[in-house]
Structures are given as structure tokens and as C-alpha cells.
Amino acid sequence: MKTFIAFACLIASISAVPHDGAVAKDGNNERIVTGPIVDAIDELSQSIKDAGLDPFYIKREDKWFTLPVASIFNYAAFVEEILSTGLSDIKVNNLYFSFITSRLYFDFELPRVELAVGIAAGRAIVFSNEFEGKVSGKVVVDKVRIAGTGRVTVGIISGITVHSGDVDFTLGGIQSDFEVIIQGRDYSQEVNTFLSSTIPATIEAHTEEINELLEIVLLEHVRDQLYS
Structure with a gap:
């Protein structure tokens, strides 16, 4: 979800492209379209860091009620020794706009997002019934990538218009190595299998639907930004 939001912000940045005079002056300059996207990547990356999300670190935090x-x-x-890294490391593998074909080509990637948990543990009593559990370990998400093309026209009066888009979302993989103990029972294998195998397999099996959803939502978002 975070990756999706980040990508939406990048594409929506097209709406910040100058219109009228700027388009007339630089009508053959692809940076009219790509420049604001590059700037948005830098701003988004910095805002993630400024919000304390990369790196995100908790030495220790206690809660009780x-x-x-x-x-x-x-x-x-x-929770103790929680560390998350990589969320702001947005790479631009390819970003190009062709005035000849009116096509925007893009390829964005988060190479590696890692979450490490030193230990997280809890104990609760509900109507005299005791429950307890603990978790430790880490999970690594590799190569979250969104690539594709968009049909974009640039006019002196109309400015930038986004007509359609094709999106291809891929996930390189998830490596999970958690120890999960609940009520004295070891659920580590079930959790690691779900994260490392079930989630990637489900995404791959529904690639067409995911891409279609991304295309619809992102196109609507961009148009709302352009025409609001």
C-alpha cells in the first residue's frame, strides 16, 4: 500500500507541470513532463525521511492497560529494537517522454525494504483467561517495481492531458525469518510460509487484476489533479 501511495504521488506530480507560456517555450523539451516527476520523487523520498519512516527505529516501547x-x-x-529501512530509496530505472509518440515511459522501483524485530511480546487476561505471545526476526521485501507507459499530450492552450495508461506491477520476492510463539505454540513456519510464499503467489496469480486496478485508480487520480 505504501508503494502504491508513493507511485500515485509521483504520477500526480504531472499536474504541477507549467502550462501556457512554459509549454509554448519548451514544447520539445521532455522535461516539461519528466522534470516534475523527478522532483516529486526527491520530495517524496525526503518527506519519508523527515517523517522518521526511513530509517524507522524504536529502541524500546512499553504499553499496558x-x-x-x-x-x-x-x-x-x-517492543524492543524495531528497525525498518529502505522505504525512501525510490529508484528511477527509466523515465522518458516522447513528443513524437506522445508516450511517457516509466519504471520505478523500491530495491529492498527491510523490517527487523528484536522482540515484541505481550500478555493479556480476558475474563480470567490468559493469552501471551512473542515475535522476533525480520522480513525483507525485494524489488517492488511499477513500470509502464502513459499516453500524454502537451498543448500550448490545453497544457498536459493524460489519455490512458498501462501499468505493470511486480514483486521480486519476500524473505521472512520470524519466530512466532503464541500460547506456547510455535507458529513460525506458518507465518514465514504465508509471507514468503502465499503473498507473492497470490500477487502473481492476480497480476492482471492488480494492474487493471492500478491503471483505473491512478488515471482517475491524475485527471482529478489536472482538472481540479
Whole structure:
């Protein structure tokens, strides 16, 4: 989802392209279209860093809550040494606009996003029933990539118009190495299999639908930005 939002921001940046005089003056300059997108990538990357999301680090954090009658509900939990990296590392593999074909070619990628959990543990009592669990380990998401083309025209009066687009979303893979213990039972294999195998396989099996959804949502978003 974060990747999708980031990509939407990049494409929406086309709406910031100068119109009228600027288009007339630089009508054959592809940077009229690609320049604002490159700037948006830099701004988005920096805003992620400024928000403390890359790197995202928690040395230790504790939470707890108890009702006046503790046997009905209470809990205590903590996380320690949480580190996430790579979310702002947006790479531009290809970005080119052809005035001859009125095509914008793009290829954006997050090479590697990693989340490491030193330990996260919790214990709760619900109507005198005790529940507890703990998690540690890491997950790595490789090569989240969105590429494709868009049909874009640039006019002196009309400015920039986006007519259609083709999007290809791919995921290089997910490597999961978590230890998950709940109520004394080891669920590590189930969790790691779900993250490393089930999610990538599901995405691959529904590639056509995912691409279609991205095309519809992104095109509507860009048009809203251009004509608002």
C-alpha cells in the first residue's frame, strides 16, 4: 500500500507541470513532463525521511492497560529494537517522454525494504483467561517495481492531458525469518510460509487484476489533479 501511495504521488506530480507560456517555450523539451516527476520523487523520498519512516527505529516501547477489575481485562506489551529501512530509496530505472509518440515511459522501483524485530511480546487476561505471545526476526521485501507507459499530450492552450495508461506491477520476492510463539505454540513456519510464499503467489496469480486496478485508480487520480 505504501508503494502504491508513493507511485500515485509521483504520477500526480504531472499536474504541477507549467502550462501556457512554459509549454509554448519548451514544447520539445521532455522535461516539461519528466522534470516534475523527478522532483516529486526527491520530495517524496525526503518527506519519508523527515517523517522518521526511513530509517524507522524504536529502541524500546512499553504499553499496558488494566480495567478497575483486572480479571475482566488487562494487558501489558513491549517492543524492543524495531528497525525498518529502505522505504525512501525510490529508484528511477527509466523515465522518458516522447513528443513524437506522445508516450511517457516509466519504471520505478523500491530495491529492498527491510523490517527487523528484536522482540515484541505481550500478555493479556480476558475474563480470567490468559493469552501471551512473542515475535522476533525480520522480513525483507525485494524489488517492488511499477513500470509502464502513459499516453500524454502537451498543448500550448490545453497544457498536459493524460489519455490512458498501462501499468505493470511486480514483486521480486519476500524473505521472512520470524519466530512466532503464541500460547506456547510455535507458529513460525506458518507465518514465514504465508509471507514468503502465499503473498507473492497470490500477487502473481492476480497480476492482471492488480494492474487493471492500478491503471483505473491512478488515471482517475491524475485527471482529478489536472482538472481540479
